[in-house]
Amino acid sequence: MNPTHREPWIRIARRDSIAAWHGWLIRLAGLLLALLVSAVVIYLIVRLNPIKVYSAMFEGNFGTNRRMWVTFRDIAMLLCIGIGLAPAFKMRFWNIGAEGQVLVGGIATAAVMIYCGKFMPTWALLIASLLASLVAGAVWGGIPAAFKARYGTNETLFTLMMNYVAIQLTSYFVAVWENPFGSNTVGIINQRTQTGWFPPLLGQKYMLNVLLVLVLTVAMFVYLRYSKHGYEIAVVGESNKTARYIGISVKRVLIRTMMLSGAVCGLAGFIAVAGASHTISTSTAGGSGFTAIIVAWLAKFNTFVMVLVAGLLVFLEKGAIQIASQYNLNDYASQMITGIILFFILGSEFFTRYRVIFRGRKGGR
Amino acid sequence: MAQVLSLLQAAIVFGTVILFGAVGEILTEKSGNLNLGVPGIMYLGGIAGLGGAFLYETSVAAPVPLVGLIIALFCALLASVLAGFIYSFLTITLRANQNVTGLTLTIFGSGVANFLGGAMNKMAGGVGQISVSATSSAYRATFPFLSEVGVLSSLGFMTYLAIVLAFIMSWFLRKTRKGLNLRAVGENPATADAAGISVTKYKYLSTCVGAAVTGLGGLYYVMDYIKGTWANDGGIEKLGWLAVALVIFARWKPRHAIWGSYLFGVLFWLYFYIGGLTRSSQELFKMLPYIVTILVLIVVSMRRKHENQPPASLGQPYFREDR
Numbered sequence: 128m129n130p131t132h133r134e135p136w137i138r139i140a141r142r143d144s145i146a147a148w149h150g151w152l153i154r155l156a157g158l159l160l161a162l163l164v165s166a167v168v169i170y171l172i173v174r175l176n177p178i179k180v181y182s183a184m185f186e187g188n189f190g191t192n193r194r195m196w197v198t199f200r201d202i203a204m205l206l207c208i209g210i211g212l213a214p215a216f217k218m219r220f221w222n223i224g225a226e227g228q229v230l231v232g233g234i235a236t237a238a239v240m241i242y243c244g245k246f247m248p249t250w251a252l253l254i255a256s257l258l259a260s261l262v263a264g265a266v267w268g269g270i271p272a273a274f275k276a277r278y279g280t281n282e283t284l285f286t287l288m289m290n291y292v293a294i295q296l297t298s299y300f301v302a303v304w305e306n307p308f309g310s311n312t313v314g315i316i317n318q319r320t321q322t323g324w325f326p327p328l329l330g331q332k333y334m335l336n337v338l339l340v341l342v343l344t345v346a347m348f349v350y351l352r353y354s355k356h357g358y359e360i361a362v363v364g365e366s367n368k369t370a371r372y373i374g375i376s377v378k379r380v381l382i383r384t385m386m387l388s389g390a391v392c393g394l395a396g397f398i399a400v401a402g403a404s405h406t407i408s409t410s411t412a413g414g415s416g417f418t419a420i421i422v423a424w425l426a427k428f429n430t431f432v433m434v435l436v437a438g439l440l441v442f443l444e445k446g447a448i449q450i451a452s453q454y455n456l457n458d459y460a461s462q463m464i465t466g467i468i469l470f471f472i473l474g475s476e477f478f479t480r481y482r483v484i485f486r487g488r489k490g491g492r
Numbered sequence: 493m494a495q496v497l498s499l500l501q502a503a504i505v506f507g508t509v510i511l512f513g514a515v516g517e518i519l520t521e522k523s524g525n526l527n528l529g530v531p532g533i534m535y536l537g538g539i540a541g542l543g544g545a546f547l548y549e550t551s552v553a554a555p556v557p558l559v560g561l562i563i564a565l566f567c568a569l570l571a572s573v574l575a576g577f578i579y580s581f582l583t584i585t586l587r588a589n590q591n592v593t594g595l596t597l598t599i600f601g602s603g604v605a606n607f608l609g610g611a612m613n614k615m616a617g618g619v620g621q622i623s624v625s626a627t628s629s630a631y632r633a634t635f636p637f638l639s640e641v642g643v644l645s646s647l648g649f650m651t652y653l654a655i656v657l658a659f660i661m662s663w664f665l666r667k668t669r670k671g672l673n674l675r676a677v678g679e680n681p682a683t684a685d686a687a688g689i690s691v692t693k694y695k696y697l698s699t700c701v702g703a704a705v706t707g708l709g710g711l712y713y714v715m716d717y718i719k720g721t722w723a724n725d726g727g728i729e730k731l732g733w734l735a736v737a738l739v740i741f742a743r744w745k746p747r748h749a750i751w752g753s754y755l756f757g758v759l760f761w762l763y764f765y766i767g768g769l770t771r772s773s774q775e776l777f778k779m780l781p782y783i784v785t786i787l788v789l790i791v792v793s794m795r796r797k798h799e800n801q802p803p804a805s806l807g808q809p810y811f812r813e814d815r
Binding site: 141221223274278279280281283284285287288289290291292295296298299300301302303414417418420421424425456457459460461462463464465466467469470473474476477480481 | 526528578582586587588589591592593595596597598599600601602603604605606607610611724733736737740770771772773774775776778779782783785786789790793794802806807813
């Protein structure tokens with residue numbers, strides 16, 4: 128052996144396994160570190176006590192009953208898209224196209240509300256726009272999957288481009304449905320009659336949004352963990368060759384799963400249009416399609432963990448907007464803080480999978 | 493004729509922004525790193541350049557354009573390299589997922605840039621907009637001997653810099669040993685590692701240098717495209733994603749990115765020069781660059797010609813002990 132070769136000062140070894148509590152402890156440490164760094168950044172900008180700032184964030188989320196429900200509504204929206212992405216990601220299919228799938232679902236819903244709103248009652252409209260949004264999302268997600276299955280076309284780049292086709296398509300329909308003329312917006316659809324809108328449940332405007340998504344959360348968890356389809360998805364995700372060997376048609380699973388993924392994202396568009404904004408614009412998805420990718424990834428495709436991650440991100444966003452308006456800053460502070468926190472959470476994942484061993488500490492066990 | 497000329501000029505200015513982005517991203521992707529943080533890096537490069545120039549111009553009574561130019565360039569490069577470093581550290585050393593890290597970088601960059609941009613707009617005097625006219629004029633200065641030559645009459649030096657960088661990148665990737673090593677890392681890191689090439693070093697360097705070039709796109713956008721101001725309208729983000737599209741369109745070849753970027757510019761501005769379009773059909777026209785990119789992506793995957801494929805390990809992490 129080369130005598131000058133010494134053990135490196137620092138080396139990395141893969142962990143065989145890690146207790147669940149230990150993993151969560153590491154992630155929690157990452158989050159706390161992130162909040163600390165964010166606090167320093169906030170302090171440098173506004174020169175205010177960070178504790179006060181965090182309590183203002185709490186105020187922004189839950190200060191009033193209305194605010195609380197808007198927070199719940201937004202968590203539901205982000206969660207819904209994350210749920211849609213879960214099956215695709217579990218299959219190792221990088222669906223970056225959620226933003227576009229949400230938009231086409233929104234367009235389909237708006238189309239049904241505008242063209243059928245005159246002669247159909249609300250319950251029929253809701254069913255029709257639900258189906259239309261599911262189909263639109265499934266088609267939008269199915270196209271890249273079909274090409275991936277047939278020709279091996281790179282799905283990350285294909286779905287990414289489909290987002291911008293969908294955004295332009297939305298601009299097109301906004302121009303077509305413009306109301307009033309010259310406003311460059313669609314306006315509130317069926318404002319007077321409120322046909323096709325989600326009805327309030329138990330006196331809460333957004334109760335139906337939240338309930339729908341909660342049902343989806345459970346359903347997707349069961350689908351992925353206990354159904355035959357879920358098993359097939361997991362096998363295809365681990366290894367295409369194994370899947371083929373045990374007689375799974377990889378192409379069929381690929382296309383079916385992506386259509387399902389697109390359909391759930393389309394459903395998020397339905398909820399956003401019929402259940403929240405009652406209008407359609409290029410900001411209907413508002414970047415949630417991209418944020419949801421991070422939600423689904425950090426939660427390791429577990430839909431219940433997604434509730435927590437989505438909740439954290441929405442909390443940060445609402446809180447930062449509150450700080451911004453309270454201290455006369457602009458809303459983009461929230462994106463900055465979100466970015467910092469995500470960097471830390473992403474980094475902390477490393478320590479759940481690897482051990483860092485310093486020289487001189489034998490084995491580090 | 494005058495219309496064609498003005499379309500070409502608009503296309504070249506538009507194309508230059510995404511050409512910087514694409515050339516930087518090609519270098520990054522050749523190492524196997526799919527950095528979806530391109531819009532974020534462009535944002536950071538743009539805002540850092542603007543911020544540097546703004547501080548300089550407000551602290552000096554009579555700002556010298558050339559000094560402003562150098563300060564802005566330095567700040568933009570520094571910020572973009574830092575952004576590239578964050579991405580590299582997370583994906584290479586900490587082995588985080590590339591797609592997720594890239595998207596986070598985009599969120600972060602757009603947040604920082606729009607936050608600071610909004611703050612600077614406010615500092616510049618309430619409703620008034622920030623303006624760094626001296627520095628911007630240096631960026632927009634044309635070469636005197638070209639001022640009579642039709643299309644070239646209004647182009648600043650960065651237009652030419654982008655073309656030169658694309659050619660240098662092309663030469664580097666095809667003709668130099670380091671370039672070949674880099675491509676080996678992107679195609680098959682395990683083999684490159686076995687051949688004694690430091691995969692980590694190549695990935696870090698190409699990602700950071702790539703980010704620097706990408707950031708220049710943001711600087712050019714701020715200083716030339718919108719003439720030394722700032723607007724929170726998401727303009728950079730749109731162009732950043734088009735730069736990612738251009739990488740695919742050019743099939744990872746910097747030389748093809750040059751004409752590709754101008755073609756994208758023509759496609760993007762075409763609606764403006766075709767008479768009688770309604771506003772709705774204009775929106776359909778703006779879809780063209782993305783549709784064309786999708787078509788290229790499909791055709792390339794159908795024909796399976798080796799030299800047109802993405803780097804084989806694109807998006808895949810590499811850990812030596814995982815094999």
